[in-house]
Amino acid sequence: xxxxxxxxxxxxxxxxxxxxxxxxxxxxxxxxxxxxxxxxxxxxxxxxxxxxxxxxxxxxxxxxxxxxxxxxxxxxxxxxxxxxxxxxxxxxxxxxxxxxxxxxxxxxxxxxxxxxxxxxxxxxxxxxxxxxxxxxxxxxxxxxxxxxxxxxxxxxxxxxxxxxxxxxxxxxxxxxxxxxxxxxxxxxxxxxxxxxxxxxxxxxxxxxxxxxxxxxxxxx
Amino acid sequence: xxxxxxxxxxxxxxxxxxxxxxxxxxxxxxxxxxxxxxxxxxxxxxxxxxxxxxxxxxxxxxxxxxxxxxxxxxxxxxxxxxxxxxxxxxxxxxxxxxxxxxxxxxxxxxxxxxxxxxxxxxxxxxxxxxxxxxxxxxxxxxxxxxxxxxxxxxxxxxxxxxxxxxxxxxxxxxxxxxxxxxxxxxxxxxxxxxxxxxxxxxxxxxxxxxxxxxxxxxxx
DNA sequence: CAGAATTGACAATCATTATTGTCAGATAAC
DNA sequence: GTTATCTGACAATAATGATTGTCAATTCTG
Numbered sequence: 001x002x003x004x005x006x007x008x009x010x011x012x013x014x015x016x017x018x019x020x021x022x023x024x025x026x027x028x029x030x031x032x033x034x035x036x037x038x039x040x041x042x043x044x045x046x047x048x049x050x051x052x053x054x055x056x057x058x059x060x061x062x063x064x065x066x067x068x069x070x071x072x073x074x075x076x077x078x079x080x081x082x083x084x085x086x087x088x089x090x091x092x093x094x095x096x097x098x099x100x101x102x103x104x105x106x107x108x109x110x111x112x113x114x115x116x117x118x119x120x121x122x123x124x125x126x127x128x129x130x131x132x133x134x135x136x137x138x139x140x141x142x143x144x145x146x147x148x149x150x151x152x153x154x155x156x157x158x159x160x161x162x163x164x165x166x167x168x169x170x171x172x173x174x175x176x177x178x179x180x181x182x183x184x185x186x187x188x189x190x191x192x193x194x195x196x197x198x199x200x201x202x203x204x205x206x207x208x209x210x211x212x213x214x215x216x217x218x219x220x
Numbered sequence: 221x222x223x224x225x226x227x228x229x230x231x232x233x234x235x236x237x238x239x240x241x242x243x244x245x246x247x248x249x250x251x252x253x254x255x256x257x258x259x260x261x262x263x264x265x266x267x268x269x270x271x272x273x274x275x276x277x278x279x280x281x282x283x284x285x286x287x288x289x290x291x292x293x294x295x296x297x298x299x300x301x302x303x304x305x306x307x308x309x310x311x312x313x314x315x316x317x318x319x320x321x322x323x324x325x326x327x328x329x330x331x332x333x334x335x336x337x338x339x340x341x342x343x344x345x346x347x348x349x350x351x352x353x354x355x356x357x358x359x360x361x362x363x364x365x366x367x368x369x370x371x372x373x374x375x376x377x378x379x380x381x382x383x384x385x386x387x388x389x390x391x392x393x394x395x396x397x398x399x400x401x402x403x404x405x406x407x408x409x410x411x412x413x414x415x416x417x418x419x420x421x422x423x424x425x426x427x428x429x430x431x432x433x434x435x436x437x438x439x440x
Numbered sequence: 441c442a443g444a445a446t447t448g449a450c451a452a453t454c455a456t457t458a459t460t461g462t463c464a465g466a467t468a469a470c
Numbered sequence: 471g472t473t474a475t476c477t478g479a480c481a482a483t484a485a486t487g488a489t490t491g492t493c494a495a496t497t498c499t500g
Contacts, residue, residue, distance in 0.1 A: 194388060
């Protein structure tokens with residue numbers, strides 16, 4: 001941000017063009033290239049062994065641009081994670097919506113999309129299943145948040161009428177459900193997809209049904 | 221090992237006593253002190269920020285003795301993990317055995333012991349729930365192994381008569397079950413035990429029942 | 441007590457990588 | 471073509487912590 005020419009920002013005139021893009025476009029392009037490179041490199045060697053230098057080389061950019069877009073390594077990990085997971089969650093939501101109103105059918109559709117994408121893209125899969133664990137409190141918080149979204153897509157929450165909030169038991173139920181699904185995914189991915197998608201979906205769904213049934217009971 | 225006086229090892233004569241202990245006793249005592257100190261320090265600041273120096277200070281030993289007992293930091297983490305988890309598994313097995321023959325009752329007893337210990341010992345709990353994730357392939361393998369043992373205690377495996385092995389689906393089921401229980405434990409611990417033990421046990425058990433039911437079906 | 445083994449304190453080395461800084465060459469605007 | 475801006479390569483700095491080495495003090499044996 002410090003690099004932007006603040007002198008001319010206020011005027012309506014665009015910044016100087018390079019390769020047909022103005023300054024801001026170039027910056028966001030570089031940012032995206034770094035995120036893609038990060039996913040690639042994390043997928044190869046893991047976050048912990050991924051040096052800033054290696055990521056920059058993969059992105060065909062120099063360290064200078066790394067620090068233009070990210071405060072530090074961890075910020076890039078978080079950005080990459082949100083990039084991958086945000087997109088996946090959008091797709092899952094769409095798949096669930098397309099499956100109609102039946103909770104079972106929606107669950108099945110969302111899970112099928114999830115495991116299908118996991119199989120199609122092993123490297124991003126690695127990023128958000130493996131690399132994200134135990135880095136720092138900040139990263140943990142991001143992961144926790146994503147878990148909540150994931151859970152809400154699979155089994156839409158039933159709000160406690162009294163408190164306008166979900167109860168403590170419901171929180172543990174979705175935690176368990178997400179933990180089960182992620183663990184299954186993790187093993188499936190790291191064993192290089194031994195079972196067909198449908199089989200894995202069926203097993204994952206059986207754990208989701210625990211939360212689903214509890215939600216139904218709470219509805220009454 | 222290189223420090224042991226090999227010249228006199230072969231003879232039946234004990235090594236020189238210090239503080240009433242012979243050389244080997246002193247070594248294993250130091251090793252244990254290091255493991256205890258590691259659990260303490262990991263519990264305070266986390267594995268990642270735990271320096272060798274800090275652990276040695278907590279153990280009231282110097283770095284020299286660290287490298288006498290462990291090749292590196294990671295080796296100590298693994299030893300500490302196995303120490304904690306091994307003991308816990310023994311207790312769980314005993315609790316299950318004491319509960320008789322009913323699968324449900326055994327499951328309930330094992331889970332109750334598990335969550336009770338978690339609450340009694342927050343620091344060791346941290347070590348094997350949090351600190352163990354994503355350190356290295358070697359550590360992951362240790363964790364995977366412990367997961368298998370944990371699963372077998374909760375829901376004893378039904379072996380496939382044909383292959384003398386559990387099927388692929390059964391593996392994913394136990395993975396999911398363990399993932400659910402661990403995730404629930406993780407959140408419960410990190411939120412400082414908001415619910416009573418029985419409630420948490422009940423929720424965890426509902427996920428275990430998925431695997432239990434599947435095992436029963438396979439039995440027929 | 442004399443001598444050997446053992447211990448504790450601490451310095452020295454070594455390795456790794458993030459982060460900042462410099463500068464020459466490339467590119468666009470006028 | 472000239473100048474200001476932007477870019478890429480790479481060096482310099484800094485910080486951290488693991489690992490090894492040294493040496494004097496302590497504790498045992500005979």
